Amino acid sequence: FTYEVAPVFTLMEKYVVNKMLGLAGLSSGDGIFCPGGSISNMYGLNLARCKRFPEFKMDGMTSLPPLRILASEQAHFSIKKGAAFLGFGTKSVVPVKCDVRGRMLTSELEKNIQMIKSKGEEPVCVVATSGTTVLGAFDPLCEIADICDEHKLWMHVDSAWGGAVLLSKKHRELMSGIERADSLTWNPHKMMGALNQCSVFLTRHKDMLTKSHSTGAEYLFQPDKCYDVTFDTGDKSVQCGRKVDVLKLWVMWKSKGDKQLEKAVDNALDCAKYLANRMADTEGFRLLLQPEFTNICFWYIPPSMRNEKEDEGWKTRLSKTNRLKEKRV
Template sequence: MGHLSTSLTHTHARTHAHAHTQYLLPAKNGEEQTMQFLLEVVEILTNYIRKTFDRSTKVLDFHHPHQLLEGMEGFNLELSDQPESLEQILVDCRDTLKYGVRTGHPRFFNQLSTGLDIVGLAGEWLTSTANTNMFTYEIAPVFVLMEQLTLKKMREIIGWPDGEGDGIFSPGGAISNLYSVMIARYKFFPEVKTKGMAAAPRMVLFTSEHSHYSIKKTSAALGIGTENLILLNTDERGRVIPADLEAKVIEAKQKGYVPMFVNATAGTTVYGAFDPINEIADICEKYNMWLHVDGAWGGGLLMSRKHRHKLNGVERANSVTWNPHKMMGVPLQCSAILCTNNHKSGLLQGCNSMCAGYLFQPDKQYDVTYDTGDKAIQCGRHVDIFKFWLMWKAKGTIGFEQHIDKCLDLSAHLYNKIKNREGFEMPQHTNVCFWYIPPSLRGLPDGEERRDRLHKVAPKIKALMMESGTTMVGYQPQGDKVNFFRMVISNPAATRSDIDFLIEEIERLGHDL
């Protein structure tokens, strides 16, 4: 490879300097130039990948928006009328990566989605090359079948009998959650599809005060209104209190509203709390409400025999959101909405179908039930399945289990390291959430001044961290708690030494605040 790289770079200097995109395929005799261009791009990408996993490289090289907009040396974001040479295009590729963030770096912990799985990446490269669309079997035969088989497997793992039910991959957990409310509404009030919300009574939804903000976005979008989303109180660990749900359901009924939908979160965004699904399911059954489990973050635990008990009762849900692109380490994006099927033609189909004649012709030569497009609110739908299918093939179910178990082990390691460490305090520990208290604050009594000053610590440390580029972790306030760090571990590249590094780095950067 070393020799190859050198010779490629050398040839490139000779041939690309004045070559433009019109010399590439489909141009006549464009094959050689195309192959060479693509290999040079791959060389840039593989160099980037190598560095991503190298702890001696930075996670990011931070610049402010105005700096990048003014143009870094040789890197100009402006678009122009005239084409650039292929040589410049390669430079642009290199610079785009240079000024970006290495989300696969072993010390990147900033988001629920981290890491760079090599097989998943290969899957994405193939997906882009196939460049097709999920709406019909006609133009995505293999991908449509992979999606169907994978969704069935996921439903089996959830625990629905024989994996029966329906589902679709959607562009992210927020859209998956939106689907859950749509199909619930369609189940109870199908006439809303044609007549609008005016045809239904005032429906109310319930979700934890700690749940993801997409439930609120959905209430606004679907014409339900955020005021008709009722927030549930949580216990000290961020889990919904079932008695509070029941009290609020009764209160809503007394006001003449129709309690329709409950979202139980399996792995809240900040604390990583798991709502008690079985107790919530009892209440849903009693009052005839739809039970959705938002397992965007925590759904991955279903792959682990050791940890899946945290989702006990999930098999009683009517629908489940599960994002393999989070804890399972699949490249972005890959989110599934899964549901049971107690409706004659399928709820997704019933809710969304419009039977467009130009796509879903009934007189095709194959079994058109494999045309899944009319289940979606989208028309075209990106192929999100292949990378996930390929990773599953390569790891086996058992490989995902090992990955999940390892992530939770690392969380436990972090928890144990900081629980008695001077200068750290924790409000919660499934996602490990914690404050770093600089020495200057340690003597202060609890009160307004300490809170105000502590609130500013995490943002300051985070800013210093991004400027030094050594690691990244998220922070936020929650309820009455001032800014704290939220440590989430989904990165397959992370080891105990990276966790230890994070702690020491926070101490180093925060010591003198």
């Protein structure tokens, strides 16, 4: 198994990773399948730290100034969880204000970076989001990349949810600028429809996974094996032993092809637009904003509340209607 089957799965992984790197506009780079988007985001944070402070791997956090991670206030909770797990601490995550559609305000990002530096702290990474959990918002990647370039910060994009738009010629502009990211998370078990779990971490830096994680254990990763030792991905991963998550995606992608997956993404966004339009025209439903993605945010206003003054008390009562279990005729 070790010498014959394992390299075949690794070859599949290399093929799919390179395919996804190409879709993201990253002509070269590296990647690895991870047990979920939260772990993939943790990879991004760790590589950002190791890139900025390579001595961390040997010396630990005590050798570093206070590090800060900037992420929008709509970012996934895994950023704080990852900060805690990796030793940054949850307080190291600095929330950046968003506009009414849930997109990071780059003016606020710049202000926060200046504030961090003025306190003698070190900004090390900006986490942008492509497809936020609640509103389905896409942060302005080009503008964020400009700021990251100016301040020499690692740019990680959490596109666990929204990464599938890269399959669509019609909608990939939602992630315009992704080719400038240092790393990204993409979960095919979401909109692509792969079986859970199936998450990929991608980075433009071909050697950073190895530099950040390798310990060179010669009793496992001998350089004189009878096959190409680049198939030994265990040393560049956090885990070593991993499930063959690539197999389910490789088989699905082979069976459906690029065009079918593109049609599925386009159809999902078309259905979201249709539903939003129906809600806007249906009594009792109030669309809160036109969807940017497939997330539909709305209120259902029961007949007894439709002609009342919409003050804070009204909103409090309305927020409880979805939790009520009552018989409706």
